[in-house]
Amino acid sequence: MxxxxxxxxxxxxxxxxxxxxxxxxxxxxxxxxxxxxxxxxxxxxxxxxxxxxxxxxxxxxxxxxxxxxxxxxxxxxxxxxxxxxxxxxxxxxxxxxxxxxILPVEIVVRGYLAGTTSTSILTRYQRGEREMYGHRLPDGLRAHERLAEAIITPTTKAADGGHDEPLSEAAILEQGLLTAEQWRTVSETALALFARGQALAAERGLILADTKYEFGTDADGRIVLADEIHTPDSSRYWFAESYPERLGAGTAPESFDKxxxxxxxxxxxxxxxxxxxxxxxxxxxxxxxxxxxxxxxxxxxxxxxxxxxxxxxxxxxxxxxxxxxxxxxxxxx
Ligand SMILES: Nc1ncnc2c1ncn2[C@@H]1O[C@H](COP(=O)(O)OP(=O)(O)O)[C@@H](O)[C@H]1O
Ligand SMILES: [Mg+2]
CATH class of the missing domain: 3.30.200.20 (Phosphorylase Kinase; domain 1)
Known part of the structure; x- marks a missing residue:
């Protein structure tokens, strides 16, 4: 450094x-x-x-x-x-x-109960919500605790400067934002990318807590990963070493101070x-x-x-x- x-x-x-x-x-x-x-x-x-x-x-x-x-x-x-x-x-x-x-849905993947904005799952959980983005979270989770499995919390991709709105699989399909086939592909792909990201991050002493992907379609309708991937802007990384102690103490995990x-x-x-x-x-x-x-x-x-x-x-x-x-x-x- x-x-x-x-x-x-x-x-x-x-x-x-x-x-x-x-x-x-x-x-x-x-x-x-x-x-x-x-x-x-x-x-x-x-x-x-x-x-x-x-x-x-x-x-x-x-x-x-x-x-x-x-x-x-x-x-x-x-x-x-x-x-x-x-x-x-x-x-x-x-x-x-x-x-x-670019598909009109941002694919946010979260492995931990975290976040600071009003749409983040930690903020909503602390307000007492348990149903969010089409998932049900169990009672008794601590702030920054690992989720039983990574979940996708999709949002709209807001045009120019607007705010991203929460979605769910059901809403995406009902509103016709993605076809069922597109949703299946992007959700499976995003979870696989996230698993790879978490595994490599772990080798470096890092926890990849959450991230966001943007996908688009090419002329043949094929789904392709766009924009950026696992950058400090699109992702939350924590230091694994101090994580257990911070979790126990109820303080925010140590991160690159974005x-x-x-x-x-x-x-x-x-x-x-x-x-x-x-x-x-x-x-x-x-x-x-x-x-x-x-x-x-x-x-x-x-x-x-x-x-x-x-x-x-x-x-x-x-x-x-x-x-x-x-x-x-x-x-x-
Ligand atoms: N391969 C691509 N084709 C078309 N648009 C893309 C591609 N990759 C990224 N984008 C878009 O380009 C823009 C990148 O600029 P950025 O500063 O991130 O914009 P924003 O403020 O909209 O997030 C984003 O709107 C993103 O969706
Ligand atoms: Mg951007």
Missing amino acids: RDIASIAQYAHHVLKEAEIVGLPRRYRGKVRDNYDLPDGRRILITTDRISAFDRPLAAIPFKGQVLTQTARYWFEQTADICPNHVLAYPDPNVVVGRRLD DYVRNWVVARCDPYRDPIPDIPPEVVLGAASVYIRAYETITQETFVLPDPAEVPLERIRRNLATYLDDGTAERRN
């Missing part, structure tokens, strides 16, 4: 926006800037944006690279389970995928009402070092620091130009 002093020179080495002049059909998501090429490829550029409280908070050095490279690791580790959208990685922050029709920035903000203002103060460099760098640590722990690979003299967006533009030019050259030959 890098200490803050050793990455201090990267404090402003961030990718906030990835506007690439000349690429068509930009969709600016919360985290990624996406472009759809006419030939059916989708370019997904993962920026360093971090959002919370329904608004952008800051840009964290390396976050986009960590997400892209963590997803790459997991796409490779799970390619035998299901096909994924990946075509190429022209830059550390960029994946080129096959553009899919909420590093969020906690700093909450301690200083009401983020839903007040203007958010500027996040100081040591907090930004602290968060950056947590992302590096997450990448290295999850993948057991060393994080390759980018060249500090290079502006990330310029590097990405150059790498994409080379990637796209090569393709044109190949087609000409």
Whole structure:
């Protein structure tokens, strides 16, 4: 793990926006800037944006690279389970995928009673609910306890900035969001991916507590894994070593502190009402070092620091130009 002093020179080495002049059909998501090429490829550029409280908070050095490279690791580790959208990685922050029709359901898989948002199973359980997402949870579970088996708690995939709404298998089929065959495929696949994720995480001393998958269909109607997989943004990881003690004490399990920035903000203002103060460099760098640590722990690979003299967006533009030019050259030959 890098200490803050050793990455201090990267404090402003961030990718906030990835506007690439000349690429068509930009969709600016919360985290990624996406472009759809006419030939059916989708370019997904993962920026360093971090959002919370329904608004952008800051840009964290390396976050986009960590997400892209963590997803790459997991796409490779799970390619035998299901096909994924990946075509190429022209830059550390960029994946080129096959553009899919994304299914309107986000497949959230949970192995533990956890979560902090109003739709999470822990919040609902603590409010006294037992029936949720089409499952019935037993009485007497402790916060953060392992569930008897992993469950799928599907939500709608909200369009632009909306909130995801809870679903269930019955609701998905009744509303015709997925066909019975599609539901069977995505639910079986998601549970298999999650089991693989948990098994590999366990070898690294980690618990993969929950995660979210997005699937799409290709031109032949085949179901393909899209977006990202088992990244710190889409997943909750805990440290296995301290888990039993934390569970016993009733305190939250130890995790890569994804909420590093969020906690700093909450301690200083009401983020839903007040203007958010500027996040100081040591907090930004602290968060950056947590992302590096997450990448290295999850993948057991060393994080390759980018060249500090290079502006990330310029590097990405150059790498994409080379990637796209090569393709044109190949087609000409
Ligand atoms: N292969 C793909 N084809 C089409 N859309 C995709 C593919 N992979 C991911 N997406 C979509 O691209 C977007 C990625 O950008 P992101 O910042 O995550 O957006 P959002 O704020 O909508 O989550 C998401 O809307 C995701 O559903
Ligand atoms: Mg997203």
